Amino acid sequence: MAATSRRSRKRTAAVLITTAALGLTITQAQAAGRGVDPFGVRAQHHKARLNEQQPGRVSLATEGDDEGGNEGEEIAEQADQYAEARTSPGIVAPGAYGAAYAALKNLPHTDGRWRDVTRLPYDSDDPRYRDINSNSSGGAGRVSGRVTGLAADNKGDVYAGSANGGVFRSRTGGGHWTPISDRLPALSTGDLQLDGRGRLWYATGEANTSATSFLGTGVYVLADPRHGEFGRRDRVGGDELESTSIHALRFGGDKVWAATTSGVWSHSTRTLKGPWKQEFAPNPDYLPGGSKASDPNAPYKNIANDIAIDPKDPSKVVLAVGWRSGDTYNGFYTKGSHGWERVTGLGDLPSDSDNVGNVTFAHSADGSRYYAIDQSPEQMNTNPDSGLEGIFVSKSGSPTGPWTKIAGYEQLRDSGSALTYDGYQPGVQAWYNQFLTVDPKNPDHVYAGLEEVFETKDGGRSWTVPGPYWNFGFKCWSIDPAKQSGDCPSTVHADQHAVTTGSFHGKPYVIVGDDGGAFRRPLNGSANAEGHATDWTSLNDGTMDVLQYYSVGVGTDGRGVAVTGGLQDNGQSVLRPGDRVMGSNFGGDGGDTITDPRNGCNIAEEYVYLAVSVTQNCAVNDGSWVTDPSKATSYSVAPPDSATGEARFIAPLNADIKDSDTWVAGGRHVWINTKGWAIRSGSEWTGAFDLGAGHTATAVASSGGRVYAAWCGPCNNQGFTRGIAVGNADGTGWHQLTLPADGTVPNRYLSGLAIDPADADHVLLAVNGFSRKWTEGPGAGYGHLFETRDGGVTWKDVSGNLPDVPANAVALLKDGTVVLGTDLGVLVRTPGSAGWKVAGENLPTTAVLQLRTGPDGLLYAATHGRGIWAVDPRRLR
CATH class of the missing domain: 2.130.10.10 (YVTN repeat-like/Quinoprotein amine dehydrogenase)
Structure with a gap:
């Protein structure tokens, strides 16, 4: 591992911004001596x-x-x-x-119009820049900022929500983007979902617990997402979800459920008026107005990560709650005769507080399968290589299981992961990187996102890595500018956050969102002998800046x-x-x-x-x-x-x-x-x-x-x-x-x-x-x-x-x-x-x-x- 400044973890009470983001580097290999590479x-x-x-x-x-x-x-x-x-x-x-936004809206505006200088493609593999400190030739190609929410239909409409830039719409299966949320007070995205009526639900407040994850102002619904734009009047309910982050929206019956940093909430989908209902908060004394609201740890005491609703019986709901670094309340909960109770005996899926952290659920369209990714606080705090507990399946289709483990970080590592070359393992950032989706027509076909994109077509018996972290380290890679990244196919940017499936002109596809924007491939795409996809298309054409x-x-x-x-x-x-x-x-x-x-090429x-x-x-x-090495052009x-x-x-x-x-x-x-x-x-x-x-x-x-x-x-x-x-x-x-x-x-x-x-x-x-x-x-x-x-x-x-x-x-x-x-x-x-x-x-x-x-x-x-x-x-x- 290259040298790094080793830092201790702290837990800072964070309300406007929650907690921690990525910055990954390729080569701070220093030609003059000591290597400084805080990622390594x-x-x-x-x-x-x-x-x-x-x-x-x-x-x-x-x-x-x-x-x-x-x-x-x-x-x-x-x-x-x-x-x-x-x-x-x-x-x-x-x-x-x-309050700050309301005060801002009451101020007058000056004359003058701003120009978006960077609204054009950004090529991370630009062959001009093959210096020792560059990531160029890694294979991600054209990139943009972090995409944290995605939704798509079968008409070619795609909606992408960014970390702090709002929601964009494409009518061509991705690309040629148009912003549709700039009239809202919050541009931070927690989740995007299309409901059965074709309405687009926008949950504000990014919930990746990252350094640049801004809180939101609630949930908004756009009745005609193909043509309309979000406005402040589109907010669901009142201000109950203001100043929270929303990790996931889930639908069951005539309810929408929200997993937030202040517990789990629900609202009717039939009417958008009326307040949200607080369904569950594991530590209500730490909520605003509670007796312990001023405690420095209050922001960490009521975090909900996802909600699993039984597609065959919407009254059966399992909540995944817990702070990524661990707390006594971490675990799975379901409603019993005495209210919400901790669930145990789920099979391979852990239920103890030490091994339930950030969790993502997904179920198959036919209701026969439920899948889950679980990040373990114990792994995160003791294993320097991975924080992943595993990927699991409930073959009963019920969120209560029994669950079977179908992948650990070792199996994913050995499936073609680029991290094999680095000493780290898949899931090293499982508290920050997660997505999960099931092919609508095949319950055994699953895409899972961690630092990389993983895929199984047989329900988890075998895995491939269609989207490796990058191409460095693979035999196909070359730094030669004439070869772009050698014989390697293009890949996605690292660090996965969102996924959706859709189709355009009858051709189904999957789109992933990560720290580098949005990338698309056919749902059943092609791959090389190593299992790396040969058909990724970057959707980062510069129109989504x-x-x-x-x-x-x-x-x-x-x-x-x-x-x-x-x-x-x-x-x-x-x-x-x-x-x-x-x-x-x-x-x-x-x-x-x-x-x-005086010279724009003189840069520090x-x-x-x-x-x-x-x-x-x-x-x-x-x-x-x-x-x-004497020909290096940066020092x-x-x-x-x-x-x-x-x-x-x-x-x-x-x-x-x-x-x-x-x-x-x-x-x-x-x-x-x-x-x-x-x-x-x-x-x-x-x-x-x-x-x-x-x-x-x-x-x-x-x-x-x-x-x-x-x-x-x-x-x-x-x-x-x-x-x-x-x-x-x-x-x-x-x-x-x-x-x-x-x-x-x-x-x-x-x-x-x-x-x-x-x-x-x-x-x-x-x-x-x-x-x-x-x-x-x-x-x-x-x-x-x-x-x-x-x-x-x-x-x-x-x-x-x-x-x-x-x-x-x-x-x-x-x-x-x-x-x-x-x-x-x-x-x-x-x-x-x-x-x-x-x-x-x-x-x-x-x-x-x-x-x-x-x-x-x-x-x-x-x-x-x-x-x-x-x-x-x-x-x-």
Whole structure:
């Protein structure tokens, strides 16, 4: 396994965002020494395959590897950190999100229209980018952001719900997508289902317990999904399911059931009016209004994962409930004479709390089979390779069994899994990756999704892997750009979340949704001798731009403007002048970005934990580094805090606004690079200041050598603290600011800094989380934007009429206009204005994590769910 920063799991109370996401990388093989690869899987087997092809070459897989790693721990850590920013120092009361959206709707809009810069295909296998740090040639092809809900009919209509970008419709069996939910207050998808009347049910609030899983505002129904669009009046019931995540909707009789993070609910399907009924909550005291609602563990005490309804008798219902890391209430429940009771004696399917975690059910159309995937908390907490308990079948067709185990992770591993080459096993992320569906015409034909797509046609006696994790490691693979990915067939992106079956012109198909978008193949498709499908089609044609950006960088190259940005599990995208398709020149999670405004191919890209790489040619490479490492076109320049684990998962990285060759990186220390893009080693960073043991930077900014660094530590609910240090890039004059004890600057996550280029003592500070009205924690305070004009000695709350919504980034334009990126879009305030306005008319209501002004004068917004957008700031009046 390649080196990784080993992290401990924490359990952070998370309400707006639940807990943990993926960021997987291919090769952080560092040609100059120590390998930094916080996932390890992609690096290890890609490197091993290259070494196998090049006998006698030094093994980059082992060179400098000095630590072990566990991907599940990395994911959980990322989860906690993203949640911390919005919840610490306490927990957030229900209703905060809805109140923020209502306040936002009452604000006026400015003029100006945004342009979706990244609404075009994104090729993860772009043959131009075969550099050592790229995933290119892995086989996924064209990708988009995470798809977490899918539904299809037999007319070619397909509906795809994205992690935080809403629902899209296709009338051609996938592709040529149109958004149909942009008028809703929540664009986070938990589930999509078509009922027997052809209505489309949209459950908001992604329930993958991932770092970027936003809560929702309930369930909506669209009566005519072929032609209509969702509106706020389409909500089912009242606000009972607001501020929850919904894992699954299931239908039985005249009821719809919802498995949520606040227990199990039901509603009539005959009428959409009236409140939802709480069917079961294992720990009701922890629900809002309960005696233990303020307990830090409250968000984990009533999680329901799925509902199995007997198709032959809708009154027989089995609930799968439980927190993925384990709790005493975990298990299966059914209704008995004394109410809901724990079910035991299910056969091979465990019923004890240690081995029931995240569960997915599916039954055959004829009612003869019920299937289940079960993730085991015990496996997750003790087995570094897999958290999967197994896949099971009830041949009686009843959800009460008896159940028989038809696959464990070992059997799936030996069925053609790409993870065989990596030391991990299928199900290493079974708490995050799950789907299950049965062929409507064959009860023994099943598709199961974990990290990869698995298939059985004989009821589980044998399995194949039509959608392997990637093609690295297989004998058919080649890095040669002329061969794309060698002789291997295309595969899907890793990390499966949703599945549906449908047909178009009488041809049945299956569509899967994963961290890379949506992919389709014939329901009974073809495969090669290894069982890998030869007929996947990417449905990510660019019209469904649900890419999840953490950052954006903009530069010129003499022909126009180049735009790049770091993405959740989709590396770094590069869009150069004249491109009709974006390429990917770095793999894994793309974190923060610095791009040279004078040359868009000078890029510094963070993977995670400050694992920074730099290129001066956009990382264009023909793969020649395989035989000659000196021909690598990107270089590891990770600051030392990356090796010690003293940096946040997505750590701050920025350039001085007056000198783009001076960079600031923040971990425990504030690191300075004055060589710009000529840097070639992590040892070339200079430590300017130690923020203190247990402290990690959350935002950095620099102007003319004056540097500000915001930090937190501890960063979770227990003992949360924050601060700001200021000093000079040359290491002089550093000191910690004394933030006022009166709460003028809240004790919450400090997420963004903007320095006035005309006066380095004039700084704006963006604060994340919700204010004291909603946050039950010490020092939560009020407000989201603060200003100092004396270098941080005194601060003033300048939030004004800003909605109480988490703020992620702030920018100060040349004319004095303030632009704020929030979890609900972009807000602006012009000099002398009486209040805030929503920026433009057409930006989707999704999280904006970074704002940059490009050398073309346009303002760019990196959204975490709907791509990168740009607007002329002169129009924001």
